[in-house]
Amino acid sequence: xxxxxxxxxxxxxxGRSSSPQGAxxxxxxxxxxxxxxxxxxxxxxxxxxxxxxxFLVLQVIPGDPxxxxxxxxxxxxxxxxxxxxxxxxxxLPVQYWNWMSGALRGDLGVSITYDVPISELILSRLAVTIxxxxxxxxxxxxxxxxxxxxxxxxxNRPGDYxxxxxxxxxxxxxxxxxxxxLILFFAVYLQWFSAGGxxxxxxxxxxxxxxxxxxxxxxxxxxAAVLARLTRSCMLxxxxxxxxxxxxxxxxxxxxxVYKHALRNALIxxxxxxxxxxxxxxxxxxxxxxxxxxxxxxxxxxxxIGQRDLPVVQGVSLLIAFFIVLVNFAVDVIYGVVDPRIRAxxxxx
Amino acid sequence: MxxxxxxxxxxxxxxxxxxxxMGGFFTSEANAQKPVPGGTLTISLAAEPxxxxxxxNPSAAIKRVxxxxxxxxxxxxxxxxxxxxxxxKSYSVSKDGxxxxxxxxxxxxxxxxxxxxxxxxxxxxxxxxxPKTAAPYRMYYEAIESIQAVDPTTVKFKMKKVDSNFLFxxxxxxxxxxxxxxxxxxxxxxxxxxxFKFVEWKRGDSVIMAKNPDYYVKGLPxxxxxxxxxxxxxxxxxxxxxxxxxxxxxxxxxxxxxPALERDARFKVLKGNTTTDAILAMNHSKKPFNDPKxxxxxxxxxxxxxxxxGAVGGYGxxxxxxxxxxxxxxxxLSGLYPYNPQKAKQLLTEAGYPDGFEAILKxxxxxxxxxxxxxxxxxxxxxxxxxxxxxVIQMGQWVDRVFKNADYDLTVMGHAEPFDIEIYSRxxxxxxxxNPKFLELIKKAEGEMNEQARKKIYEQAQRMLADDxxxxxxxxxxxxxxxxxxxxxxxxxYPTIVVDAGEVYIQK
Numbered sequence: 001x002x003x004x005x006x007x008x009x010x011x012x013x014x015g016r017s018s019s020p021q022g023a024x025x026x027x028x029x030x031x032x033x034x035x036x037x038x039x040x041x042x043x044x045x046x047x048x049x050x051x052x053x054x055f056l057v058l059q060v061i062p063g064d065p066x067x068x069x070x071x072x073x074x075x076x077x078x079x080x081x082x083x084x085x086x087x088x089x090x091x092l093p094v095q096y097w098n099w100m101s102g103a104l105r106g107d108l109g110v111s112i113t114y115d116v117p118i119s120e121l122i123l124s125r126l127a128v129t130i131x132x133x134x135x136x137x138x139x140x141x142x143x144x145x146x147x148x149x150x151x152x153x154x155x156n157r158p159g160d161y162x163x164x165x166x167x168x169x170x171x172x173x174x175x176x177x178x179x180x181x182l183i184l185f186f187a188v189y190l191q192w193f194s195a196g197g198x199x200x201x202x203x204x205x206x207x208x209x210x211x212x213x214x215x216x217x218x219x220x221x222x223x224a225a226v227l228a229r230l231t232r233s234c235m236l237x238x239x240x241x242x243x244x245x246x247x248x249x250x251x252x253x254x255x256x257x258v259y260k261h262a263l264r265n266a267l268i269x270x271x272x273x274x275x276x277x278x279x280x281x282x283x284x285x286x287x288x289x290x291x292x293x294x295x296x297x298x299x300x301x302x303x304x305i306g307q308r309d310l311p312v313v314q315g316v317s318l319l320i321a322f323f324i325v326l327v328n329f330a331v332d333v334i335y336g337v338v339d340p341r342i343r344a345x346x347x348x349x
Numbered sequence: 350m351x352x353x354x355x356x357x358x359x360x361x362x363x364x365x366x367x368x369x370x371m372g373g374f375f376t377s378e379a380n381a382q383k384p385v386p387g388g389t390l391t392i393s394l395a396a397e398p399x400x401x402x403x404x405x406n407p408s409a410a411i412k413r414v415x416x417x418x419x420x421x422x423x424x425x426x427x428x429x430x431x432x433x434x435x436x437x438k439s440y441s442v443s444k445d446g447x448x449x450x451x452x453x454x455x456x457x458x459x460x461x462x463x464x465x466x467x468x469x470x471x472x473x474x475x476x477x478x479x480p481k482t483a484a485p486y487r488m489y490y491e492a493i494e495s496i497q498a499v500d501p502t503t504v505k506f507k508m509k510k511v512d513s514n515f516l517f518x519x520x521x522x523x524x525x526x527x528x529x530x531x532x533x534x535x536x537x538x539x540x541x542x543x544x545f546k547f548v549e550w551k552r553g554d555s556v557i558m559a560k561n562p563d564y565y566v567k568g569l570p571x572x573x574x575x576x577x578x579x580x581x582x583x584x585x586x587x588x589x590x591x592x593x594x595x596x597x598x599x600x601x602x603x604x605x606x607x608p609a610l611e612r613d614a615r616f617k618v619l620k621g622n623t624t625t626d627a628i629l630a631m632n633h634s635k636k637p638f639n640d641p642k643x644x645x646x647x648x649x650x651x652x653x654x655x656x657x658x659g660a661v662g663g664y665g666x667x668x669x670x671x672x673x674x675x676x677x678x679x680x681x682l683s684g685l686y687p688y689n690p691q692k693a694k695q696l697l698t699e700a701g702y703p704d705g706f707e708a709i710l711k712x713x714x715x716x717x718x719x720x721x722x723x724x725x726x727x728x729x730x731x732x733x734x735x736x737x738x739x740x741v742i743q744m745g746q747w748v749d750r751v752f753k754n755a756d757y758d759l760t761v762m763g764h765a766e767p768f769d770i771e772i773y774s775r776x777x778x779x780x781x782x783x784n785p786k787f788l789e790l791i792k793k794a795e796g797e798m799n800e801q802a803r804k805k806i807y808e809q810a811q812r813m814l815a816d817d818x819x820x821x822x823x824x825x826x827x828x829x830x831x832x833x834x835x836x837x838x839x840x841x842x843y844p845t846i847v848v849d850a851g852e853v854y855i856q857k
């Protein structure tokens with residue numbers, strides 16, 4: 001399998017893989033605490049690096065925020081006044097320092113377009129995007145893993161071909177197009193759902209969930225296709241292993257062989273990919289939130305880029321980076337749960 | 350397209366016929382025309398406004414939500430393009446044109462209950478002229494010397510010089526009357542005098558407003574609640590209308606979606622004009638575009654009809670100069686220099702380019718009509734030997750390179766500002782058109798108080814732009830509002846940048 005290796009290399013350097021050799025100083029803290037602090041430091045270093053890159057990139061892209069806000073007819077005096085108001089006339093290091101010191105206090109500044117604190121804005125958007133991401137992962141996992149197992153157990157039989165055709169279609173269809181088809185069928189033709197928009201959780205929790213179903217489905221289908229193929233091939237690989245033959249030879253029930261022995265081993269790469277997909281979902285959400293007109297984080301950052309609402313773009317990018325680093329960490333933990341060998345390994349350190 | 354047009358004709362005949370028959374059954378036609386109060390309306394707009402203050406940010410998206418609905422000026426431009434009274438019930442100009450007097454309706458109240466009097470008018474314009482406010486269109490009001498609140502309902506503007514555009518400028522969204530108590534909250538919670546009160550701005554989703562029961566025009570508005578919902582994607586807009594999430598697409602149904610919606614008996618599409626002049630701009634500071642012969646050749650080599658068909662589904666109005674048909678001074682020059690590729694070739698030869706030349710056409714990425722127009726124009730110009738390279742660029746880049754630094758050969762752009770012909774009097778504007786005679790004309794028009802004489806001057810100005818082949822004037826971007834059949838009194842044409850729900854009603 002190529003993918004788990006790719007995952008390993010994407011881990012921050014100095015992670016667990018190097019630990020068994022490099023003996024950590026254990027005289028003033030427990031090894032687990034040492035690992036934790038090391039991870040925390042890496043997390044901060046990563047975020048610092050990312051924040052610097054985000055800041056610089058936004059300085060380089062063409063388009064003066066003041067000009068975009070005031071329009072093409074703006075007079076030079078007005079432009080200068082607005083730049084001053086936005087703090088854009090300060091030297092770059094000072095701007096960066098102001099941003100970062102604010103961010104550490106949890107203050108990401110005020111949105112130029114919406115005139116509300118950015119942290120507040122992001123929180124309200126997360127109430128859309130996080131449930132959307134979770135729901136689509138839920139759909140992806142619920143569809144794909146049983147399908148993948150089924151296909152592996154019925155290899156080269158019609159059921160397997162059926163699953164593979166579904167997976168091919170899922171891979172070929174872009175999420176936004178799947179979204180449009182779902183809208184046409186369920187909203188325009190059947191009128192079961194609204195064609196887009198979002199009811200807030202406060203107003204009606206069920207309505208909010210309902211408005212996320214179609215977008216989550218269109219995001220989830222593509223993921224399901226990837227996961228179904230992966231589950232199938234990993235299952236096939238695991239079913240061919242010696243320990244499965246041994247289990248069968250012991251006379252274990254086929255159900256136990258498949259689910260306890262083969263599946264648990266096959267799931268490790270699948271969990272890795274699910275984790276990677278979580279991070280990727282935020283990017284996927286940009287497109288789907290526009291198709292379904294959902295006021296989520298993706299749409300926020302999409303519009304903010306167009307309107308050069310730089311504080312918002314910076315804040316959201318930082319958050320996404322933070323989120324991806326965090327998900328990577330969570331994936332490592334879940335590995336341990338799925339595969340006891342990894343857990344045992346980490347306890348040895 | 351032919352077949353569809355024919356079918357459209359038959360449909361038209363059929364509808365006409367059925368209307369006549371129905372008319373016989375329902376003799377009380379007048380009853381059906383009578384506005385009915387009540388109901389709510391959800392209207393979609395593509396762009397979410399950046400803040401809700403039209404006085405400090407020139408964005409059209411802001412005016413479309415707040416102007417007329419929440420905030421009003423002394424005057425307004427009505428749906429026929431005429432300047433008519435709004436908060437002022439009457440107005441007059443002194444003989445020398447240097448003093449304007451406005452008389453307000455009595456008993457006007459802001460949504461927060463404070464009265465709106467001459468004092469607020471004075472405050473509004475003093476705020477607008479204060480450099481600290483950084484009003485983007487302060488120049489429209491710079492001819493004001495002083496403002497005097499004579500009594501609670503009378504206000505006098507003393508002018509530094511005669512400015513015949515003053516009344517039109519008073520009707521712009523920049524000149525809405527605001528109160529001292531709430532001016533600094535305009536951006537997030539505007540308080541005005543309009544037929545609707547601001548309720549909530551759900552950022553990223555919608556702006557909600559409710560009927561103002563104390564509105565000074567008795568009987569208005571009809572609607573109880575209006576929601577502006579922001580749906581940027583054209584197909585998402587269409588789906589939302591069909592699924593019943595929204596009742597109206599304010600003015601910008603995508604042209605390619607018109608036929609589909611027209612076949613659906615539940616909806617209607619109005620086809621009108623906006624103030625957006627789509628032009629092929631030419632850089633006069635660059636060779637060979639400094640040669641009028643070359644510019645004429647380009648003009649003659651472009652078939653506007655084909656451009657309109659391909660870029661906006663055939664719905665735009667062809668133009669021959671920089672003015673839109675909703676403007677009272679408009680004169681139709683679209684037939685002045687018709688499509689003539691042979692003559693174009695001959696002119697190129699006379700100008701010293703018998704084999705044509707190569708140039709770059711820069712197209713702004715956000716505007717589909719501009720990109721499509723560019724593709725068609727490139728094809729048409731290639732037939733007379735002019736080879737264009739298309740470059741699609743981001744808006745930020747367009748502003749920076751094309752607009753500010755005139756670093757371009759050709760570009761396609763829609764000029765949305767109403768009545769903006771004066772841009773041609775600025776030699777450093779991005780066309781780099783430098784004609785002192787034109788500047789003279791504009792100055793003369795601004796100082797001319799006689800309406801007939803003014804019209805003549807503006808006609809002359811339009812002709813001068815056409816005869817100088819300053820740019821290629823392609824078409825007026827169509828207004829395509831689409832809505833449920835029951836929605837009545839919606840605007841067809843958009844002579845100013847506004848989406849007015851104040852007189853709209855829902856037929857029961």
